[in-house]
Amino acid sequence: MRSGFWHGIDDRIGFSSVLMPILKHPVPRGTGWWYVLGSATLFSFIVQVATGIALATAYVPAASEAYNSLQYITNVALFGRILRGIHDVGGSAMVILIGLHAMRVFLFGSYKFPREINWLSGVGLLFMTLGMAFTGQLMRWDQNGFWTVVIIVQQVGRVPWIGTWIAQFLLGGDTVGGATLSRFFAWHVFWIPALIFGLIGLHLYLVLHVGISEPPKLGRVVDPAKYRQWYQNHLQREGVPFWPDAAWRDVVFAVAMISIVVAIAVIFGPITALTKPPDPTIIDATPRPDWYFVWYFGVLALTPPTIEDLVIILGPLCLVALLIVIPFVGNAGERHPLRRPWTIATCVLVILMVGLFTTLGTIAPWSPRFDAPPLSAQVVGTTSGQVAEGAKLFHDRGCEYCHTIAGNGGLRGPDLTNVADRLTSDQMTIRILNGGTNMPAFAANLTPQETKDLVAFLDTRKQR
Amino acid sequence: MPEPGDQGSQETEIGPLRRRLLAWMSVALGGFAATIVGIPVVGFLVGPWFAPTKTAWRSVGKVDQFAVGTTTQVNFQDASPLSWGGVSAMTAAWLRREAVDQFIAYSINCTHLGCPVRWEAGAKLFLCPCHGGVYYSDGQVAAGPPPLPLPRYPVRVNNGEVEVLAGPLPLPSNELSQYSNYASGAGGGASK
Numbered sequence: 001m002r003s004g005f006w007h008g009i010d011d012r013i014g015f016s017s018v019l020m021p022i023l024k025h026p027v028p029r030g031t032g033w034w035y036v037l038g039s040a041t042l043f044s045f046i047v048q049v050a051t052g053i054a055l056a057t058a059y060v061p062a063a064s065e066a067y068n069s070l071q072y073i074t075n076v077a078l079f080g081r082i083l084r085g086i087h088d089v090g091g092s093a094m095v096i097l098i099g100l101h102a103m104r105v106f107l108f109g110s111y112k113f114p115r116e117i118n119w120l121s122g123v124g125l126l127f128m129t130l131g132m133a134f135t136g137q138l139m140r141w142d143q144n145g146f147w148t149v150v151i152i153v154q155q156v157g158r159v160p161w162i163g164t165w166i167a168q169f170l171l172g173g174d175t176v177g178g179a180t181l182s183r184f185f186a187w188h189v190f191w192i193p194a195l196i197f198g199l200i201g202l203h204l205y206l207v208l209h210v211g212i213s214e215p216p217k218l219g220r221v222v223d224p225a226k227y228r229q230w231y232q233n234h235l236q237r238e239g240v241p242f243w244p245d246a247a248w249r250d251v252v253f254a255v256a257m258i259s260i261v262v263a264i265a266v267i268f269g270p271i272t273a274l275t276k277p278p279d280p281t282i283i284d285a286t287p288r289p290d291w292y293f294v295w296y297f298g299v300l301a302l303t304p305p306t307i308e309d310l311v312i313i314l315g316p317l318c319l320v321a322l323l324i325v326i327p328f329v330g331n332a333g334e335r336h337p338l339r340r341p342w343t344i345a346t347c348v349l350v351i352l353m354v355g356l357f358t359t360l361g362t363i364a365p366w367s368p369r370f371d372a373p374p375l376s377a378q379v380v381g382t383t384s385g386q387v388a389e390g391a392k393l394f395h396d397r398g399c400e401y402c403h404t405i406a407g408n409g410g411l412r413g414p415d416l417t418n419v420a421d422r423l424t425s426d427q428m429t430i431r432i433l434n435g436g437t438n439m440p441a442f443a444a445n446l447t448p449q450e451t452k453d454l455v456a457f458l459d460t461r462k463q464r
Numbered sequence: 465m466p467e468p469g470d471q472g473s474q475e476t477e478i479g480p481l482r483r484r485l486l487a488w489m490s491v492a493l494g495g496f497a498a499t500i501v502g503i504p505v506v507g508f509l510v511g512p513w514f515a516p517t518k519t520a521w522r523s524v525g526k527v528d529q530f531a532v533g534t535t536t537q538v539n540f541q542d543a544s545p546l547s548w549g550g551v552s553a554m555t556a557a558w559l560r561r562e563a564v565d566q567f568i569a570y571s572i573n574c575t576h577l578g579c580p581v582r583w584e585a586g587a588k589l590f591l592c593p594c595h596g597g598v599y600y601s602d603g604q605v606a607a608g609p610p611p612l613p614l615p616r617y618p619v620r621v622n623n624g625e626v627e628v629l630a631g632p633l634p635l636p637s638n639e640l641s642q643y644s645n646y647a648s649g650a651g652g653g654a655s656k
Contacts, residue, residue, distance in 0.1 A: 146552060154636070175555070179512075280551075301595040445588045
């Protein structure tokens with residue numbers, strides 16, 4: 001009877017006649033674990049949608065209440081902390097996975113004929129994912145969320161002629177306010193996911209239509225005139241059904257990924273903690289992006305001011321253009337990465353650059369160390385007299401925000417621990433009064449006596 | 465003779481011209497429906513472009529509260545806040561009493577990328593926590609990446625109260641707006 005019931009359902013749905021053939025469509029043999037990253041990205045997106053919908057039942061997307069609703073979700077609601085944790089960690093997982101997937105496709109030349117459109121839809125998905133990551137961090141609507149909006153609006157404001165219009169569009173007005181969070185909520189929950197769903201549909205349809213690329217082989221070149229027939233023959237000779245011969249790896253990897261995400265969420269909760277409320281009158285804010293954008297924070301800090309507008313406006317456009325052009329300049333020929341060493345070099349360079357700028361952005365040596373404590377008596381070497389007065393000025397006048405002495409202070413300027421070994425008193429005086437590269441002039445901020453005291457202290461900074 | 469249920473064969477065959485006409489009509493009707501829905505949707509989204517720029521004088525305290533030569537943080541509400549804006553509808557400025565009858569209100573937004581600058585009274589400098597921007601006490605750039613001096617809000621003294629003109633968020637492209645003083649760092653000062 002149960003079999004009869006299932007047959008009836010199956011007959012009407014078409015599971016056996018339509019869906020199973022799709023699941024069992026032949027794919028090239030030997031794809032291995034390299035090919036699980038795409039499905040893992042898809043599963044991470046599904047996790048984000050599921051947890052996001054759940055969060056949306058309690059999250060209040062009003063600027064006045066969003067922060068409070070997040071406090072409620074995190075600290076009061078059943079499973080709220082874990083749910084926020086899964087959504088937080090899952091977002092990071094999705095960014096990592098889509099990056100790895102894009103890199104694998106690039107290295108294996110899978111964007112070549114006839115999969116160029118699949119690459120383009122993938123580029124769209126990559127940027128939509130980054131858009132979700134960005135708007136997602138705004139949803140926290142804490143100090144970081146508020147100032148992130150200001151920072152992005154300042155950047156778009158640099159676009160000539162239409163910068164103000166773009167800024168007003170993002171803000172929902174002239175300032176950050178009630179309309180702003182509502183707009184970004186709509187982007188994060190409706191607009192961008194709708195685009196992602198559409199692009200995923202296209203992406204998956206194309207995977208079925210043109211097939212999964214075969215693992216690259218040295219000497220086996222892609223010839224657009226012959227590839228399609230060759231691929232069909234290859235599948236007939238060596239193809240295996242996707243389900244379960246190849247799909248089992250996708251399942252194992254996806255389950256492992258989801259398990260890790262959930263485990264981290266259970267143990268740690270949301271990795272990115274809520275900072276203070278989104279009150280712009282709290283001046284002692286230190287806005288920082290979430291980890292996947294820290295590299296860009298570093299780029300903005302280190303770009304020379306003379307070309308900064310070009311970097312901000314043209315940089316992203318050039319990146320998009322480069323990614324779009326890839327399948328059109330190299331859609332034939334060798335696919336194996338060893339025969340395309342420039343792809344390996346590109347990936348290594350990207351990883352190194354992102355890693356380097358992320359490290360720099362995390363340390364942020366250019367940011368003043370406002371929390372630097374006054375120098376201790378042990379460091380100064382005395383508690384009275386001109387040297388002690390100079391040490392006090394070194395802290396009170398803000399020198400320590402940017403300069404380090406004996407491990408205390410900022411990294412913006414040179415380490416002054418042993419400055420007297422390389423500068424004379426006169427040189428120090430000139431530098432302090434006139435300033436230098438990235439250093440203000442203190443002539444108007446120090447009396448002559450204060451200058452002498454400060455230099456007297458710095459004169460004691462010698463290698464012992 | 466028609467089979468039971470075989471009603472379609474009784475219809476007249478659609479000619480190619482009529483078929484083309486029906487196809488184009490379908491597309492046109494679809495375009496019409498998309499347009500009549502799209503206009504209010506798009507219009508709603510770009511509504512801020514057509515809203516007049518709002519400004520409002522906000523009192524930030526009595527004149528006597530501010531000593532000459534000091535720089536103080538003052539908080540005030542945006543010019544046109546929505547009721548659900550909460551604390552996000554507030555903003556702040558650094559109010560400097562330059563002389564007995566001269567007030568200058570500096571925006572807290574660094575001209576580099578908008579981060580809130582801090583006034584360090586000991587150093588007599590504005591310092592930005594983000595990328596190392598530094599301004600002198602008069603708002604001029606002292607060091608770092610900021611391209612422009614700190615923007616200034618118009619300030620006035622009105623019946624013994626210091627008032628700041630709240631307005632749009634200072635932006636690089638605001639040069640084209642009426643708040644040209646934001647870009648040049650000029651303007652400000654008290655008026656009665």
